[in-house]
Amino acid sequence: MRIPxxxxxxxxxxGPAGCAAAIAAGSRGxxxxxxxxxxxxxVPVRCGEYVPLLLRGEWNLPDEAAARRTESLFLTLPDGSExxxxxxxxxxxxxIMNDVLxxxxxxxxVVLCRGCKFMNFEEPGIALIRSDREYRxxxxxxxxxxxxxxxxxxxxxxxxxxxxxxxxxxxxMENPVESARIYFYSRMRMGYGWLFPKGNHANMGVAAxxxxxxxxxxxxxxxxxxxxxxxxINPSSxxxxxxxxxxxxxxxxxxxxDNILLAGDAxxxxxxxxxxxxxHALRSGDLAGTVAADSVNSGNENQAGQIYEKxxxxxxxxxxxxxxxxxxxxxxxxxxxxxxxxxxxxxxxA
Numbered sequence: 001m002r003i004p005x006x007x008x009x010x011x012x013x014x015g016p017a018g019c020a021a022a023i024a025a026g027s028r029g030x031x032x033x034x035x036x037x038x039x040x041x042x043v044p045v046r047c048g049e050y051v052p053l054l055l056r057g058e059w060n061l062p063d064e065a066a067a068r069r070t071e072s073l074f075l076t077l078p079d080g081s082e083x084x085x086x087x088x089x090x091x092x093x094x095x096i097m098n099d100v101l102x103x104x105x106x107x108x109x110v111v112l113c114r115g116c117k118f119m120n121f122e123e124p125g126i127a128l129i130r131s132d133r134e135y136r137x138x139x140x141x142x143x144x145x146x147x148x149x150x151x152x153x154x155x156x157x158x159x160x161x162x163x164x165x166x167x168x169x170x171x172x173m174e175n176p177v178e179s180a181r182i183y184f185y186s187r188m189r190m191g192y193g194w195l196f197p198k199g200n201h202a203n204m205g206v207a208a209x210x211x212x213x214x215x216x217x218x219x220x221x222x223x224x225x226x227x228x229x230x231x232x233i234n235p236s237s238x239x240x241x242x243x244x245x246x247x248x249x250x251x252x253x254x255x256x257x258d259n260i261l262l263a264g265d266a267x268x269x270x271x272x273x274x275x276x277x278x279x280h281a282l283r284s285g286d287l288a289g290t291v292a293a294d295s296v297n298s299g300n301e302n303q304a305g306q307i308y309e310k311x312x313x314x315x316x317x318x319x320x321x322x323x324x325x326x327x328x329x330x331x332x333x334x335x336x337x338x339x340x341x342x343x344x345x346x347x348x349x350a
Contacts, residue, residue, distance in 0.1 A: 003113055003135045007033040008296045009289070010127055010139035011110075012118045012152050014041035016278050017264025017285035018145030019101035024289025025143075026108035030296045032289075033111040033137070034102075035118060035129060042098030046244040048168065048203050050180050050196040051278050053088040059282060065097040066090040067198040072179040075346065077339045078186050083348055089180060091196045091203070092278075118146065120155050125259070140301045141259045141292040145285060148245040150266035158254060161247035161268030164191060167216045168205030171224070172237035176200060183223070184342055190248065190331055193223040195232065204233065207246055207275060216243065246275055250324040255312065256305030259295075263288040269316075272327040273345050280316070287312055 009025040011018045014036035022034040049067070056066060073085040106112050119128040122136060129135045144152035148163045176197060183193040191208030204227060206219045228235035247268040255267040263269070264281035271280070288308055295304035326345045333341035340350045 002111075003116070003129060003131060003137065004031070004033060004111060005136070006138040007031045007111070008139070009033070009141045009143065009292045010137060011035065011143045011145060011289075012150075013144070013146035013264075013266070014038075014102055014105070014112070015098065015145060015147070015264065015281065016101065017266070017269075017281035017288075018143070019098070019105050020282045020285030021143045021145060021261075021263055021289035021292070022105040022110045023101070023108050024286045025293045026105060026110040026289075028290070028293035028297070030293045031111075032109070033113060033139075034105055035113045035116045037115065037117045039115045040095075040099075041102055041114065043095050044240065044242055045094040046168075046242050047092075047094050047278070048194055048196055048205060048275075049092040049094050049198075050089055050194070050203075051092060051276070053090055055279050055282070056090055059101075061097055062100060065093055065100060067093050070178065070180045070197070074179050074181045075342070075348075076181065076183045077342060078184050079339050081339070083343070084179075085346075085348070091180065091198050093198075118151055120151075139259075140296055141261065141304050143261045143263055143285075143288050143292060144266045145263045145281075145288075146266055148247050148265045148268075150262065152260065153252075153262055153266055156257070156260050158257065158260070158262065159252045161252050161265070161270075162249040163245040164207055164209045164248040165216045165243065166191075166205060166207035166246045167220050167241065167243040168203055169220070169241040170201055170239045171204045171227075172234040173197060173200055173202050174231055174234050177202075177232065183226070184338075185222075186334070186338055188219055189334060190327075193219075193226075195227060202233065209248065246270060247277070248272055248275075249327065250320050254309070256307070256309035258303075258305050259301045260305050261288045261292065261308045269320075272320075272323050273330070284312060284316070287315070 008030040026032040188208040247270040270277035291308040330345040
């Protein structure tokens with residue numbers, strides 16, 4: 001694998017945000033390199049995989065990237081009552097979607113470096129990349145799409161998003177369901193359990209404001225027992241357990257500085273109420289890549305971060321401000337009238 005000594009745009013992380021950024025930059029004719037520490041970016045999948053149907057059309061995803069279409073999302077409240085949200089969606093095969101996006105990046109003349117890790121900056125504009133050895137890569141702009149614990153952000157002195165723990169496993173369905181389902185429990189503070197069907201299997205997981213994986217394993221076991229008692233899943237089935245962090249309190253205050261841009265989970269661009277992040281990652285990554293390419297072409301790379309942040313806030317700032325406010329109100333009301341607090345946070349009538 002040949003790692004170039006110099007590029008215009010260096011993208012760290014080949015998930016949805018990073019791929020979208022690389023495609024946008026590469027297709028605009030600037031020298032772009034996409035780095036991911038995995039040999040197959042996006043695998044194992046650390047995602048519930050449930051997204052709005054709109055995403056499939058917006059990104060022209062092939063049939064095999066969608067495991068199942070759903071017409072509704074059911075919320076089960078702490079008192080056991082249900083609310084249906086009519087919202088067409090799909091449960092993705094995220095690994096296939098990521099393969100498609102990586103291929104599109106390569107087709108956009110992006111240099112893809114698999115199994116490579118960003119280590120640090122030797123100095124501003126020179127990144128150290130570890131593969132078989134350490135390489136010095138000179139870059140005019142760097143886009144950090146390397147997750148909620150972004151190494152690029154840490155090495156740049158930028159804020160990391162406040163996150164909570166999530167844990168998921170794939171289970172066999174005993175009685176397959178048509179709709180995506182979310183379950184709220186008072187003990188699972190500021191989080192929920194989910195069951196997203198993929199035919200005879202489903203993604204079953206939990207996320208909440210916990211600080212360690214120990215309590216999370218207990219919560220997952222409790223949720224699995226509940227799903228088993230409802231006869232929705234086979235209690236003896238389990239495969240592919242994964243855990244990770246999900247940004248939970250909205251975007252970081254500074255998502256662009258000089259020639260450094262943060263996108264996706266690295267910038268906390270995840271809905272703080274619903275936990276939805278893939279659509280935001282794709283759109284933000286696309287914006288970051290577009291701004292980076294335009295800044296390189298205009299010789300204005302040292303202002304790219306500020307330009308990106310200003311454009312992102314104009315496009316998405318109002319949405320996230322309102323969502324953060326609803327999450328804050330939900331947190332304050334968690335030990336009071338929780339049912340109505342959840343409905344209000346999700347913009348549903350009591």
